Structure formats: C-alpha cells, structure tokens
Amino acid sequence: MRRSPVLSVVVWAVAAFLTVPTLFLIPMSLSGGSTFQFPPPGWSLQWYRNLVESSGWRDAVLVSLQVAAFSTPLAVAIGTSAAFGLMRLGRRLRVAGAAALSAPLVIPNILIALAIYGTFLQLGLSGTILGLVLGQTALAVPFVLIAVLARLQGYDRTLTAAALSLGASPATVFRTVTFPLILPGVVAGGVFAFVASFDELVIALLLQGPRNVTLPVQMFNAVVEAADPTISAASTVLVVVVSAVVLVAQIGWTRRSEKRSGSGA
Amino acid sequence: MNAGAGRLEIRELVKRYGADGPAAVAGIDLTVDPGEFLTLLGPSGSGKTTTLNMIAGFVPPTSGSIHLGGADLTGLQPHKRGFGMVFQNYALFPHMSVFDNIAYPLRQRGTTKAGIRRLVLDIVERFGLAGMEHRRPAQLSGGQQQRVALARALVFSPPVLLLDEPLGALDRKLRQSLQAELKKLHQEVGLTFVFVTHDQDEAMYLSDRIAVFNEGRIDRIGRPAELYDDPGTLFVANFLGEANTFAGRFVDPRTYAWSDEKWRTADGQHPAEAVLVVRPERVRVFAPGEVPPGWNSVGAVVTDISRLGPTSRIDLALPDGRAGAAVLPSTDAVQVRVGDDVRAAWKLPSQAFVTP
Numbered sequence: 311m312r313r314s315p316v317l318s319v320v321v322w323a324v325a326a327f328l329t330v331p332t333l334f335l336i337p338m339s340l341s342g343g344s345t346f347q348f349p350p351p352g353w354s355l356q357w358y359r360n361l362v363e364s365s366g367w368r369d370a371v372l373v374s375l376q377v378a379a380f381s382t383p384l385a386v387a388i389g390t391s392a393a394f395g396l397m398r399l400g401r402r403l404r405v406a407g408a409a410a411l412s413a414p415l416v417i418p419n420i421l422i423a424l425a426i427y428g429t430f431l432q433l434g435l436s437g438t439i440l441g442l443v444l445g446q447t448a449l450a451v452p453f454v455l456i457a458v459l460a461r462l463q464g465y466d467r468t469l470t471a472a473a474l475s476l477g478a479s480p481a482t483v484f485r486t487v488t489f490p491l492i493l494p495g496v497v498a499g500g501v502f503a504f505v506a507s508f509d510e511l512v513i514a515l516l517l518q519g520p521r522n523v524t525l526p527v528q529m530f531n532a533v534v535e536a537a538d539p540t541i542s543a544a545s546t547v548l549v550v551v552v553s554a555v556v557l558v559a560q561i562g563w564t565r566r567s568e569k570r571s572g573s574g575a
Numbered sequence: 576m577n578a579g580a581g582r583l584e585i586r587e588l589v590k591r592y593g594a595d596g597p598a599a600v601a602g603i604d605l606t607v608d609p610g611e612f613l614t615l616l617g618p619s620g621s622g623k624t625t626t627l628n629m630i631a632g633f634v635p636p637t638s639g640s641i642h643l644g645g646a647d648l649t650g651l652q653p654h655k656r657g658f659g660m661v662f663q664n665y666a667l668f669p670h671m672s673v674f675d676n677i678a679y680p681l682r683q684r685g686t687t688k689a690g691i692r693r694l695v696l697d698i699v700e701r702f703g704l705a706g707m708e709h710r711r712p713a714q715l716s717g718g719q720q721q722r723v724a725l726a727r728a729l730v731f732s733p734p735v736l737l738l739d740e741p742l743g744a745l746d747r748k749l750r751q752s753l754q755a756e757l758k759k760l761h762q763e764v765g766l767t768f769v770f771v772t773h774d775q776d777e778a779m780y781l782s783d784r785i786a787v788f789n790e791g792r793i794d795r796i797g798r799p800a801e802l803y804d805d806p807g808t809l810f811v812a813n814f815l816g817e818a819n820t821f822a823g824r825f826v827d828p829r830t831y832a833w834s835d836e837k838w839r840t841a842d843g844q845h846p847a848e849a850v851l852v853v854r855p856e857r858v859r860v861f862a863p864g865e866v867p868p869g870w871n872s873v874g875a876v877v878t879d880i881s882r883l884g885p886t887s888r889i890d891l892a893l894p895d896g897r898a899g900a901a902v903l904p905s906t907d908a909v910q911v912r913v914g915d916d917v918r919a920a921w922k923l924p925s926q927a928f929v930t931p
Contacts, residue, residue: 466666472666473668474652475654476679476731487668490670
C-alpha cells in the first residue's frame with residue numbers, strides 16, 4: 311500500500327511539535343554564558359559541573375531516584391494485584407472498580423495534591439520521603455492497573471485450567487503460566503509508573519521538606535528564584551533518563567517478541 | 576502406560592447456578608468402565624460440558640458424587656485429581672516450547688531431569704513430533720498442536736483422559752484424519768476416554784458407548800449402533816442421524832395407525848404412547864400399487880432429488896405436510912421424478928417405536 315505524502319508531512323509535523331522544544335534544551339545546557347541565550351554564546355560543560363557539584367541539585371536527583379525506586383515497585387504490586395482482583399468480579403463491578411482506581415488520571419493533580427497535603431500534614435508524613443513515595447504511588451497505580459488489565463483481558467483462562475489439570479497448584483500456575491504471560495503488561499506499567507513518579511511536580515512541591523526536594527521541585531524552585539542554565543542541564547538529564555527507560559523497555563520487548571514469533575508464525 | 580486404574584462412577588450429579596436457578600445438570604448417573612471410550616453427546620446447553628467440568632473439578636457440583644476406582648473425588652481440587660485433559664483450543668502454553676509444554680505435568684510430579692527427557696522424547700517420537708521440540712505452539716499447524724495437547728495430557732499416564740470437543744476447531748478433512756488417529760490412540764493406550772462433542776458422526780465413529788444429553792439429563796446411553804437402530808426416545812432419534820417420524824397410535828397390539836394409513840407392527844413390547852421412526856436409508860420409493868407385499872408404506876409427493884456422491888436423496892412431502900426423506904445408494908437407479916405421487920415404503924424390522 312502506498313503511503314500518502316500528506317500523511318507523512320502531518321506525522322513529521324506532529325513529531326516535531328512534540329519534541330523540538332525539548333531538543334532546544336540540549337544546546338542551552340551546554341551554554342558557555344550564564345543566561346538562557348539562544349544560540350549560546352559559547353560551549354561549556356559548566357552547568358553539568360554545577361549540577362553535580364552543587365549539593366542542592368545533586369541531592370534532588372538522588373531524592374527523585376530514591377522516591378521512584380520505592381514508588382515504582384509499590385505501584386506495580388498494587389496495580390497488578392488490583393487488576394487480578396478486578397478480573398474476578400462481574401463485568402459491571404470490574405468497569406466501576408477500574409474507573410475508581412484510575413481516578414488519579416482524570417482528577418486534576420492539584421486537587422489530589424491538596425487532599426494528600428492536608429491528610430499527610432495531620433499524619434506527620436508531610437516533608438518525609440515516605441510521604442512522597444505514598445503520594446506518587448497513588449498517581450502511578452492507574453498506569454500499572456490499565457496495562458496489566460489489558461493484558462489480563464487477553465489472557466486465555468483455559469490455560470489456567472489446563473495447567474491445573476496437569477497437576478500444578480494454583481500458586482505454581484500463577485508463577486509458571488499466568489505471570490509470564492502478563493509480564494509485558496507489568497513491565498509496561500512499571501515503566502509508566504517510574505516515569506510518572508520521576509517527573510511528578512505538584513505533589514512533590516506540596517510535600518517538600520528541607521531534606522527531600524525532588525528534581526522537578528528543585529527545577530521549579532530554581533526557575534522561580536534565579537534562572538540559570540543548570541535547569542537546562544537538569545532537564546536534559548531528566549529527558550535522557552526517562553527516554554532511556556522507555557526505549558530500553560521498548561527495544562527489549564520488540565527483540566523478545568521477534569524471537570518468540572520465530573520464522574513459521 | 577497403565578490401563579485405566581478403575582471405574583469412574585458418577586452418582587446423582589446436579590449443577591444449579593444460583594440457589595433456585597435452573598439446573599444445568601439435573602441428575603446424572605454414569606459409570607465408565609476402565610478402558611472405555613465414552614462420549615457425552617448433546618446440543619449446546621444440554622449439560623455435557625458442565626458434566627465434564629465437574630469430573631475435571633473446574634465446576635463444583637451442587638450435589639452428587641464422583642468416584643474413581645472407589646476413591647471419592649467430589650471435593651478434590653482439579654490439580655489433585657490426576658486426569659489428563661484436552662481442550663477445544665488445545666490450551667498450549669504459548670510462552671513454552673513443545674518440549675516444555677509436554678514436560679510440564681512431569682515437572683509438577685517431581686520427575687527427574689533424565690526421566691523427563693526420556694518420557695518427553697519418547698512420546699514426541701510416538702506422536703510424530705520429532706524435531707519440533709524447540710518450536711513454540713504458534714509455529715505448529717492445527718493438527719500438530721492437537722498432537723502436542725494429547726501428548727501433554729498423556730505423558731504422565733493419567734487413569735482417565737477427558738476431551739472437551741478437541742476437534743471442534745478443525746476443518747473437515749483434518750478433523751477426519753485426527754478422528755482416525757484418536758481412535759487408534761485409544762486402542763493403543765487402553766485408557767478410559769471421556770469425550771465431549773456435539774457432532775453425532777464423530778460420536779458414532781469413535782465411541783464404545785454414547786450418552787445422549789438433553790436438557791441436563793442423559794436421555795439414553797448405549798452402543799452407537801444400538802442407539803441408532805433403537806433410539807428409544809424421539810429426541811435421540813432426531814439428534815442421532817435423521818429420522819422420518821410418525822406420531823400415531825396403536826389401534827390394536829399389532830396395528831399402528833397414523834393419518835389414513837394403518838401399519839402392521841412386529842411382536843413385542845411397545846410403549847403405550849409411541850412414535851414410529853424409520854431411518855431414511857431404510858425407506859424405498861415405489862409407484863402407487865407397486866409396493867412389495869409385507870412392506871408398510873405411506874403416500875408422499877417427491878419434492879426434490881439430489882445426488883450426494885455415494886448416496887442419492889429423495890425429499891418427500893408427507894400427507895400432513897411435513898418433510899420426509901429416503902436415501903438410497905447411488906448404485907440404485909432413481910425411478911421417480913420431482914412431483915410424482917409415490918409410496919414411501921419400508922420393511923417391518925426397519926421401523927422402531929420411541930417415546931415422544
């Protein structure tokens with residue numbers, strides 16, 4: 311089938327619209343000057359050095375990684391369990407349950423952040439890493455839930471029956487048949503959960519304490535206080551980390567499914 | 576492989592969905608002998624698959640019991656029952672190779688690595704799958720997948736093999752060749768087979784006995800030829816093959832009347848309320864006045880004549896407006912034409928009486 315040239319133009323235009331502003335960050339982060347000047351007056355790695363050497367920026371990167379490292383597995387565990395639970399319900403309850411659990415996707419983040427802020431303040435969780443982890447987990451769960459639920463809905467339940475009939479206990483069936491088959495959904499959900507947590511701003515902003523400023527919050531504060539190209543360097547790091555996670559997952563998956571379908575399929 | 580380790584006995588098995596909902600299975604009694612090929616045959620919704628799933632342990636019965644070789648299985652979880660099972664869509668694990676699929680039940684039983692290798696390679700060879708051990712199910716043809724599913728269900732020598740419409744998804748040609756393979760396999764392994772199908776030809780071809788299901792009950796159970804020649808009930812007569820049926824009455828013990836016709840009947844017991852049944856291949860068509868003496872016959876009009884390879888079929892309109900049929904070997908010349916007034920006739924032993 312011949313592809314319409316108009317279609318190509320539209321696709322490339324949209325892709326450019328979405329990515330070009332991000333790409334401007336990279337030259338700006340390499341600027342030799344001390345303002346957001348474009349094109350940069352000269353080239354230098356000074357802002358990257360600042361990012362690593364300034365304790366504020368370095369700590370922010372570490373806090374972000376730390377929060378994501380806890381909230382991602384937590385969201386994966388909760389979202390996957392919830393998906394299995396929902397599959398056992400009738401169709402109506404399942405749809406209602408999935409909608410309720412996906413609420414963080416449609417409710418404006420600022421509302422969720424305010425609710426969490428108020429509650430966590432009373433519980434003494436405000437300003438703690440635990441608070442950040444819990445808040446971001448709540449936002450990340452729907453990504454996992456949706457990805458796993460989609461995979462589970464395509465799962466042929468006679469496979470479970472077959473494995474049981476062959477003598478496998480329900481736990482073994484889950485470990486050897488069900489879980490390996492829904493793993494792509496779990497991985498995809500985990501990637502989205504990581505990204506959602508790593509670049510989340512609103513909740514992190516309200517829950518920030520002196521010792522736990524995440525990278526997005528640090529960037530926000532830096533913009534408000536004194537804009538210098540360290541932000542561009544930090545943004546570049548953010549873009550590279552997030553893109554790398556998504557790309558690795560995607561390439562890994564494509565390879566695996568190519569290997570799996572083989573020649574005769 | 577061991578011969579069937581005992582009799583499968585099913586007593587008063589009932590399945591009701593909801594407290595007082597309709598019964599999907601309304602009281603089944605069934606004994607399957609070791610080494611027997613028993614088919615559960617019936618239209619969809621007749622309870623045959625639910626019965627199989629209760630035997631397998633996937634559906635808990637509302638009441639009744641299931642015993643194998645004297646041991647009560649009724650409350651046992653499916654993975655502890657030890658039956659082999661083959662599913663309609665094969666249910667092969669798509670993420671495992673042929674080898675790992677077949678090795679799966681052995682690994683659950685803690686067979687040694689060497690033992691697994693020997694048993695799997697042995698059965699792979701026997702099922703004509705040699706050289707395909709490392710393929711994934713998606714890389715196999717439908718017939719090959721079917722064989723892997725059978726190998727996987729047989730490799731651990733189960734006492735009973737349960738088959739849930741395993742040939743349902745295949746095209747006619749492949750289906751026929753796999754039916755032949757299945758029949759041969761059953762003779763070789765001597766295992767008890769409980770087979771579910773809605774295809775009456777398949778049931779007739781494969782089974783030692785057929786249990787015909789209707790509305791959650793077993794209408795009749797018996798050997799295929801026995802059920803065909805003496806169906807016993809109108810449902811079996813119509814479901815197992817084709818039948819010309821005449822709902823008349825006995826005017827005396829030797830005479831059965833239907834419409835304007837009076838027919839002689841053989842000696843013996845007939846149900847008080849009886850429907851006369853004649854299979855189409857037992858019916859011959861004559862010009863009026865040429866019916867041989869001793870035959871029963873009914874007036875009919877020829878509505879269609881078709882040549883179907885080995886047989887020819889004459890469609891008839893009976894006096895009450897219903898359709899009837901006669902089927903003759905194609906080697907017999909068809910003497911009538913569409914529109915002819917004829918007598919459709921049969922010999923006395925060809926008729927059977929069934930309960931309505």
